[in-house]
Amino acid sequence: MMAKLSTIFIVLLSTMSLTACVTQNYGHDKSTPLIENEASNNEIAMTRISLGLGYLKMGNTQQAKLNLAKAKRFAPNLVQVHTAFAHYYETVGEADLAIEAFEHALSLNSDDADTLNNYGVFLCRQEKYAAAEQQILKAIAIPSYILVAQSYENLALCQLKAKQFNKAEIYLEKAIAHSPNSASSLYQMMRLQYAKSNYTSAQSYLYRYEKSTRRFSAEALALAFKIFTKQGNKAIAENYGNMLVKMFPHSFEAKQYILNELYRLDADKLAEQYRDSLANGKKTTKKKRVVVLSPKVVAISEKSDLSSQGLKPMMVNSVMPTVKQKLESQEKIARENNKPTMVSLPIHTVEQGDSLFTVAKQHNIAVNRLKRWNKLRSPYILKIGDVLYLADPKLAAKH
Incomplete structure (x- = not known):
């Protein structure tokens, strides 16, 4: 659920309007005017913000902070600079500094809807649900804010995390009404x-x-x-x-x-x-036993860190048992759970170079049976990613 909340935290570079305001200052001799284009400084700052957030996404926090600091030097009063810093501080685990950055951004522009929404999402991740709701509702109340549906969905997801199911349903209804x-x-x-x-x-x-x-x-x-x-x-x-x-x-x-x-x-x-x-x-204390695959990763070693960062579950074919082993395994699980036997069909996912003959040979199954079970007709053209049943679907259905 919170993966969805994470994706909403974005800096809307494309929607920012830059005022081409030009101010005039004087050098040390008080005679030569120095022209500073604030719009140009803002553009440079936004570029630095983009670079900083890119480095942060790659895990290079040092370069991320360096670029954000440069952005701040060019445009210290730009709201996006401080919201970007807030995102940086949250990423490195400095929640208090993130709050300071958000509050500073809002002191510059209390009606910046993107900042209010992002602040609310951050507070929800910190489990400060009431404060999160307040900030996101402030964003929604701003007439010029166009991402209302997304913010209502944020509110709903936050309420689900807080286990406020009825409020979550109300906010989802509003999100769907807007989009x-x-x-x-x-x-x-x-x-x-x-x-x-x-x-x-x-x-x-x-x-x-x-x-x-x-x-x-x-x-x-x-x-x-x-x-x-x-x-x-x-x-x-x-x-x-x-x-x-x-x-x-x-x-x-x-x-x-x-x-x-x-x-x-x-x-x-x-x-x-x-x-x-x-x-x-x-809380319910009595739970049924059941074999469930981990959605994170199959352990590579006993000391492997079972995190979901970029790791994929093991492919089906790499651990495909024989038909007999699979049926016996499923029957054993059913007996342990005192449940009726439910037999799922073993499958083979077609890979590059596969043919009916090679698949049949690999699983010790007659080619004609593969044709019949999968209702294949000549010409037998297999595509990568196709799924072939390795047992009779009718027999499996009887269980």
Whole structure:
């Protein structure tokens, strides 16, 4: 959730208006005028800000601070200089200095909506939810502010973090009212309705989401699978599951679907938090055992730092068991959980150089069976990324 909040913190270089104000000062001899173009200084400062934030993104904090300091020398009263410094201080863990930078920026222009929004996002990350809400609402109230929908979505995400689910729903409704085709707002509302067990409403927002976006995501397909599963519509749920595996075969969600049919998503965690909030914050202590892949990374060594910084989960094919091993493993998991056996199909994702013959040989399966299971017709042209079933889908469905 907070990844979304992070992306909103941006310096709007393209929308800044620079006043071409020219002032005249005099040199040491008091006779030679020195012309200083404030607009030029602002432009230089903005360039330095862009460089500084670029270095900060790459992790070079020393060069980032150096460029921001140069920007400040050229334009000490430019609001964007101080908001950029605030972002720098937050990144290096100096929250108090970040607050000072934001407050200084607002002392220069208390009606700068971008600064108010960014300050609110920062305060939310510091878990100062009431103060965050106040700053973002101030930004929304400014008539010239155009990113109202994004700010309402920020408020909703912040309220979700604070476990204020009803307020989050209100702010999402406002975000969608201001931007009816916002895929991110529709997805967050779909996620919230699922958490509140309003599956029919979640399905409605799913259809609106699909209509508004031309690109699916693994997260959205996984959530769609769960929405229809909760309603007992297994046929449509399976269609979404197949789309997930075919379109995003290497995603964390696809691997979860193959392993345990998406037993637990991020939206399920949100649902637990919602139920806990209804029970006055009492936490559920009894949980079912289930095998869940880590969304961060498969350990490279015992001492590896399991962080999500740029690391990808291991590919399916690199750990693909035999059909027999997979079925036995799934049956064992089902017995441990006292659940009915759910068998997911083993798959092979087509890579460069693959053919039906090489795939069949690799998995010790007859070519004719591969053709039949995957309904392939001549000519047999495989594309990189295609997903081939390595077992009969009909047999798997009987479980």
